[in-house]
Amino acid sequence: MKLYHYPLSGHAHRAHLFLSLVGQDFELIEVDLAKGEHKQAAFLKFNSLGQVPVLVDGETVIPDSNAILVYLAKKLGRTDWLPDDPIGAAKIERWLSIAAGQIAYGPAAARLVTVFGAKFDTEEVISRAHDLLKVVEGELSQRDWLAAGHVTIADIALYSYIARAPEGNVDLSAYPQVGAWLARIETLPGFVPFARTSVGLTA
Numbered sequence: 001m002k003l004y005h006y007p008l009s010g011h012a013h014r015a016h017l018f019l020s021l022v023g024q025d026f027e028l029i030e031v032d033l034a035k036g037e038h039k040q041a042a043f044l045k046f047n048s049l050g051q052v053p054v055l056v057d058g059e060t061v062i063p064d065s066n067a068i069l070v071y072l073a074k075k076l077g078r079t080d081w082l083p084d085d086p087i088g089a090a091k092i093e094r095w096l097s098i099a100a101g102q103i104a105y106g107p108a109a110a111r112l113v114t115v116f117g118a119k120f121d122t123e124e125v126i127s128r129a130h131d132l133l134k135v136v137e138g139e140l141s142q143r144d145w146l147a148a149g150h151v152t153i154a155d156i157a158l159y160s161y162i163a164r165a166p167e168g169n170v171d172l173s174a175y176p177q178v179g180a181w182l183a184r185i186e187t188l189p190g191f192v193p194f195a196r197t198s199v200g201l202t203a
């Protein structure tokens with residue numbers, strides 16, 4: 001399999017991390033976002049939105065980080081990572097929606113401001129990040145993992161942008177359960193870290 005990625009993209013890291021955790025052989029192919037490679041015809045044929053990550057598995061092309069998590073778990077028959085039963089699957093889907101919603105418009109957006117100079121309302125995106133972190137902290141005070149009694153793709157979908165939230169000036173110190181959960185993920189066999197940048201609270 002080939003993963004088209006960008007090293008500073010948390011969406012791409014999400015897919016990279018899961019490929020590594022499930023022990024899948026893969027090749028990383030860097031798409032040069034700075035040079036606009038993602039908006040050129042060769043890449044747009046993989047993802048008409050012109051975004052990384054994209055997974056290519058033979059003739060199959062899967063754009064979108066959460067779609068890649070679902071594809072891999074299903075293809076590899078990993079019901080430990082993505083349960084088949086209606087309630088278990090619905091619990092995962094809830095967190096995938098949060099990853100595409102509150103995470104993207106909260107901690108990911110706050111980091112886009114500091115790492116890439118994106119023009120978002122800084123106060124608003126940081127405040128959205130804290131609103132979400134309070135919810136995640138509350139959920140993790142009841143159990144070790146977000147969607148089941150063990151790690152699932154829900155945890156992987158939220159990991160990268162929460163781990164690097166301080167780069168977007170989102171302070172994680174008020175969320176000890178979140179900190180412990182990040183550490184649990186970081187000790188999983190096959191864990192690969194998301195690149196760090198020295199901006200925001202990590203400057």
Ligand SMILES: N[C@@H](CCC(=O)N[C@@H](CS)C(=O)NCC(=O)O)C(=O)O
Pocket residue numbers: 008009010011012033038050051052053063064065066100
């Ligand atoms: N929903 C998509 C979002 C992907 C995304 O926002 N990718 C960013 C990098 S983090 C990107 O490629 N941005 C370039 C652009 O939108 O022009 C996913 O989960 O994969």
